[in-house]
Amino acid sequence: MKKLTKAMLCGLVLCVGLLTAACPSRESIANIESNPSKFYNKEVGIAGTVRDSYGLNIPLTQIRGGIYKVDDGSGSIWVVTQRDVPVKGVKIGVKGKVQNGVGWNGKNYGLGMIEEDRRIR
Numbered sequence: 001m002k003k004l005t006k007a008m009l010c011g012l013v014l015c016v017g018l019l020t021a022a023c024p025s026r027e028s029i030a031n032i033e034s035n036p037s038k039f040y041n042k043e044v045g046i047a048g049t050v051r052d053s054y055g056l057n058i059p060l061t062q063i064r065g066g067i068y069k070v071d072d073g074s075g076s077i078w079v080v081t082q083r084d085v086p087v088k089g090v091k092i093g094v095k096g097k098v099q100n101g102v103g104w105n106g107k108n109y110g111l112g113m114i115e116e117d118r119r120i121r
Contacts, residue, residue, distance in 0.1 A: 030074035032098060036111050039098040043116065047093040048072030054105075055085030067102075067112075070094060078102055078112035091121040 026045040048070040055066025066085035069076050070092060079094055080102050086092055095117040102112030 028074045029070070029072045029077045032077065033075050033111060036098065036100060040100065041097055043095065043097055044113075045093065045095045046070055046072060046077065046113070048076075048091075050086050050088055050090050050092055051076060053085045053088055055081075056105075057084055067105075078110070079115050080112060081115040081118075083115070083118075086118070086120060093119040093121075 026047065027039065029046055029048070032039050032044065032046070049072075051069045051071045053066065053068035055064070055068070057064040064084055065080075065082045067078055067080050068085050069078050079096065094113065094115055096113040096115045098111070098113055100111055101108055102110065102114070
């Protein structure tokens with residue numbers, strides 16, 4: 001019985017280690033803005049409040065997407081998405097890749113992120 005318990009405990013520790021290693025590091029937006037080359041094209045996580053959002057969603061088609069600004073209190077960054085755009089004022093966590101020259105609908109928004117995943121509280 002002790003061997004089975006030890007094996008289960010080791011397996012649990014290994015699974016937790018693998019799951020936490022797969023998560024991107026959460027960064028403050030001020031840290032990303034102060035050293036963008038460190039984060040360029042790397043996956044990071046941010047959390048904050050949506051301040052502005054502009055998007056397009058045509059029902060019954062696959063046409064949707066847009067751009068929204070996330071503010072975490074230390075700064076703000078634009079996030080480009082291929083999904084529905086969140087509404088202003090919502091608390092959000094975003095995982096994505098940092099890019100320079102993020103554009104949407106013909107306008108360049110400078111430093112930003114390409115969204116890969118998000119969680120809304």
